[in-house]
Amino acid sequence: MFSHVMVGSNDVERSRQFYDRLLGSIGGKPGRVDDKGRGAWRHNGSVFMVSPPIDGQPATNGNGMTIGFTCDSPEQVDAWHQAGVEAGGTAIEDPPGYRENAFGKLYLAYLRDPDGNKLCALHRPAQ
Numbered sequence: 001m002f003s004h005v006m007v008g009s010n011d012v013e014r015s016r017q018f019y020d021r022l023l024g025s026i027g028g029k030p031g032r033v034d035d036k037g038r039g040a041w042r043h044n045g046s047v048f049m050v051s052p053p054i055d056g057q058p059a060t061n062g063n064g065m066t067i068g069f070t071c072d073s074p075e076q077v078d079a080w081h082q083a084g085v086e087a088g089g090t091a092i093e094d095p096p097g098y099r100e101n102a103f104g105k106l107y108l109a110y111l112r113d114p115d116g117n118k119l120c121a122l123h124r125p126a127q
Contacts, residue, residue, distance in 0.1 A: 002046070003047065004046070004047035004048065004049055005046075005047075005048055005049065005067055006038075006048075006049040006050070006051055007049075007050055007051075007059075007061075007062075007067070007113075007115070007117045008050075008051060008052065008053045008059030008060065008115065009039075009050045009051065009052060009059050009115050010052070010058055010059045010115060011114070011115075012033060012037055012038070012039050012050055012051070012052060013033075014088070014114055015039055015050040015113065015114065015115065016031055016033060016039045016050070017087065017088075018084070018087045018088055018089060018113055018114055019031055019039065019041055019048070019050065019113075020041075021083045021084070021086065021087035022080060022083050022084045022087055022089065022111075022113075022119075023041050023043060023048070023069075024083070025076070025079045025080045025082070025083035025084075026043075026069060026071055026072075026076050026079070026080050026121070027043065027044075028041050028042075028043040029041070029042070029043070031050075036051075037051070037052055038050065038051040038052075039051070044070075048067075059115055060116070061112070061115060061116035061117045061118065062117070062118075065117070065118060066110075066118045066119070066120050067117065067118070067119050067120070068119075068120040068121075068122050069119065069120065069121050069122070070122060070123075071107075071121050071122060071123045072123065073123055074096075074098075074107040074123055074125075076121075076123065077096055077107050077108070077109050077121040077122070077123050078096050078109070080109060080121040081096045081109035081111060081121060084111040084113075084119070085111070088114045089111040089112060089113055089114065089119070090111060090112045091110070091111060092110045092111060092112055092118070093110040094110075095109075096108065096109035096121075097109075104124070104127060105124075105125055105127070106122055106123070106124060106125075107122070107123040107124075107125065108120060108121065108122055108123075109121045
């Protein structure tokens, strides 16, 4: 359904270092920065991008926005969360773990990146 997701950053190099570690923890390769200063990471057919806003204004995080990353196991979710915190992210909400809701049983972890964007790692166990 989605071709890519892009978030704004006020420091693309800081974001590149953060996302290289965060996405590397779930098997992603290091990102690249293009001639326009945008960082991009490709993994499992998806593209995640970071860019300074093209309107020249400071980047701000989206209120109510969350970007979710699929993980293969609860252990991969935990590794993602640890890598994110060690790379300068902030742990938010409940600690990584199982939650049950209308969408079923999920193993989740939440972080904010250095620019304040809300991120989630999600594993759906076999039902």
